[in-house]
Amino acid sequence: MRTCIIGAGYVGTVTGACLAKLGNRVIFVDNDGEKLELIRERRSPICEPGLDEIMRNIEVEATADLNYGVRNSEITFVCVATPTSGALGNSDPRLVKRVCQEIGKSLNRYHLVVIKSTVTPGTTGRDVIPLLEKDGKRLGQDFGVCVNPEFLREGFAVHDFMNPDRIIIGEADERSGQILEKLYESFASPILRVNLKTAEMIKIASNAFLSTKISFINEIGNICKNLGIDVYEVVKGMAYDERIGDKFLNAGVGFGGSCLPKDLQALIAMSGRETGYNPKILREVLNLNQQQPLKIIELLKRHIPHLANMAIGILGLAFKPGTDDVRASSATTVIEQLLGEGAQVKAYDPKAIPNFKAIFPQIEYVEPDEVLKCDAILILTDWEEFATLDYKGKIVIDGRRVLKAEEARIYEGICW
Ligand code: UGA
Secondary structure, three states: OEEEEEOOOHHHHHHHHHHHHOOOEEEEEOOOHHHHHHHHOOOOOOOOOOHHHHHHOOOOEEEOOHHHHHHOOOEEEEOOOOOEEOOOOEEOOHHHHHHHHHHHHHOOOOEEEEEOOOOOOOHHHHHHHHHHOOOOOOEOOOEEEEEOOOOOOOOOHHHHHHOOOOEEEEEOOHHHHHHHHHHOOOOOOOEEEEEHHHHHHHHHHHHHHHHHHHHHHHHHHHHHHHHOOOHHHHHHHHHOOOOOOOOOOOOOOOOOOOOHHHHHHHHHHHHHHHHOOOOHHHHHHHHHHHHHHHHHHHHHHHHOOOOOOOEEEEEOOOOOOOOOOOOOOHHHHHHHHHHHOOOEEEEEOOOOHHHHHHHOOOOEEOOHHHHOOOOEEEEOOOOHHHHHOOOEOOEEEEOOOOHHHHHEOEEEEOOO
């Protein structure tokens, strides 16, 4: 099929590249000239394993001209950002809306518009469709609309796109859903067709559930720590119950990244604002996650009560291993607190130093051997290479279960 991808960011690039690899024609539309240039040179504009190789082997177009992209394709995927706005954590759909208004103007024959950006339930029906219709076009007659959320993990996005657990198609009408189902016909995974707002909710509820699992096990882990129990042993025992399983139950220093915290906040804010319902569990999941990084400092203080002028080494700045992404990383909360208490912070991360430096220029960035010379070491990301360091004789507080560090003179796991 002929497809147009609006937004060559994380989701857009992976979606476009994979669709092209599957034999579809793809036009990328973006207003960032550098990204377009990279795509034209058959290079990926984002860093994601496997993507460069796919880009090298496909032929796609890249343009800043949305009108061209829409008019030369049958399906347009809207993959632009929906950032958090304001203190309440509302999801900001302005970019999606702006793009859809432009799409509406460009429509000249039947076209399917697919919202891939994560939006809160109700957004597509209430805000997007009227904008597509603004120029006199009619849903059902001139265009169709689907919501097709993505479930891509950073670092595994190509794999997750090609091997989805499920494909969710929210459809404005039967015809829209049928067209999108056809695009995915070569996939072996289950396809669930629902209405637009149900699809929007499936995405945001899935991320809220994953967040809840992590905060749940962190809470159990905090209790375990007080009782001298290893929460990982507890999970092993729980996991034999198939209703529980062992996935996403790694206790630690909390969840970060560009999705879980943002989507959770958006759901909480939207629920209160639009339905008057106060989601108590979800609020606590978020609260717990904001507090969890500080636990590691509490544990550190058992060994070094006064942090002023003490050298504290940080291993790991990325929100998870395998990425240079530091958005909502637990390291941010930990380092802010350490600096507030007058500690000297020396940090190392295999990939994320440039991104972290942009937000914390005032700390020292060093190699691992310098981190190991500090008065104490905090492990905040479970990079594999941290399991090869020599921790003997050190004080280590571990937020990610790097068991090699148990050899330290003093070792504390955050929840074990
Ligand atoms: C997450 C979801 O896992 C994807 O399914 C979803 O599609 C994506 O958000 C999105 O909405 O686009 P991602 O942000 O790449 O993917 O990160 P995860 O691998 O889910 O990790 C999130 C955070 O949770 C990390 O900070 C990680 O360290 C933490 N985590 C994860 C734990 O603390 N414990 C666990 O057991 C698992």
